[in-house]
Amino acid sequence: MPDKTASLAEDDRPVLIILHQETSTPGRAGQMLLEKGYRLDIRRPVLGEPLPDTLQNHAGAIIFGGPMSANDPEPYVKAEIDWISVPLSENRPFLGICLGAQMLVKNLGGKVEGHAEGLTEIGWYPIEATEEGKGLIEWPSMVYHFHREGFDLPAGARLLARGDTYENQAIRYGDNAWGIQFHGELTRAMMHRWVVRGAHRFELPNAQTGDRHLEGRMLHDAPLRNWMSEMLDLVFRRPASAG
Template identity: 75%
Template sequence: MLDLSPKPHRPRPVLVVLHQETSSPGRVGQILQAMGLALDIRRPVLGDPLPDTLEHHAGAVVFGGPMSANDDEPYIRREIDWLSVPLGENRPFLGICLGAQMLVKTLGGTVTGHADGWAEIGWYPLRATEAGATLMAWPDMVYQFHREGFDLPSGATLLATGQHYENQAFRYGDNAWGIQFHGELTLAMMHRWVVRGAHRFELPGAQAGRLHLDGRLLHDAALRMWMTSFLDRIFHET
């Protein structure tokens, strides 16, 4: 007998783009799943294709990685070009660190290192702009792990600033967002980053490994709450 009963609604998954074999969506993935959204995880660096349309997705999140948005690797170029899909379809998009820098490149901006060679690796102050403060409350301290930043693309709205790297968060249009800092790290992820990235602690401006974990005790609760509210704002209508 034909079953004509209503089928339960299944929300479209969020496309998650990661850049290493062992990378994880971490807390961002946990929050999205708690919101009832499934994850469609792709790793272009390992040959995973990206969809020609986001019609069947609730949006996309592109995460960070040790590579640069300025690299000439074919998958980097393809990924930057692919960002025209969420932009063209006006689908919810979030770029985190490298993902934000890729978005900047797609929008015609530039990604460069600090003029004085400073890195941000550890916990650093964040200040909301007037536009950012109107949008939502922001954490005072955020976790960073980068030595390149970006200029503000034409037409974008700056939402938060930092000391060494001025542009920390921005919005472009209705649905495209970029943040330079990391709100996705679980405790286990931070332990891995501190161990595997220890060679970077010698860079100018970088903090010693113990300060990463000590800072987490002080600042992570506020960052976690902000990340939850931020993802709800981006994906709440999906």
């Protein structure tokens, strides 16, 4: 388990936050990082904002989700996928959330694709940590999803949590690269917006209706929130060899 007494503020470099829509925010993941003493450097490549050539001036990076696919042909999508080689080659902390995790998998040579039977995960679904996952952090039993594609397990990646519909739910590559298929960053306001704007997707196979999204938050969000905070501690822990 991560050392909760350690101060993440020892590293005064900002965390690079990569978002995919003009109105997107890092939600409570951003709020938690600020509370832990980090500054945020928010960039949106989709709007033409450049990504740094190195992460030596950042504490690490998070790529968040978005409505696009990691398989889309738009140049900025490919550029983001290729850019993930920066944290990987520099062994800097990296976390991919949903689309961000799928981009990580694509960078590592894995596949991102829909379910063979067309099933989605839109709503609250159970996950189970692997033995390696259990040794790192305490995992919630139910998590929030909003996706129609999943990813396979690239060569060299280790599975940390699995699900029923899409097996690969959380992965680790090397020491400092992490990917999660689900969302722990949503505030209540963000979930309400997603439920309103994404209502047309609730008719997709295996998707839950909006009322179940909101009821599920009342039942399952507290453990997910705790997990999100601990996951950030785990990802952005200060390496013992750092000066």
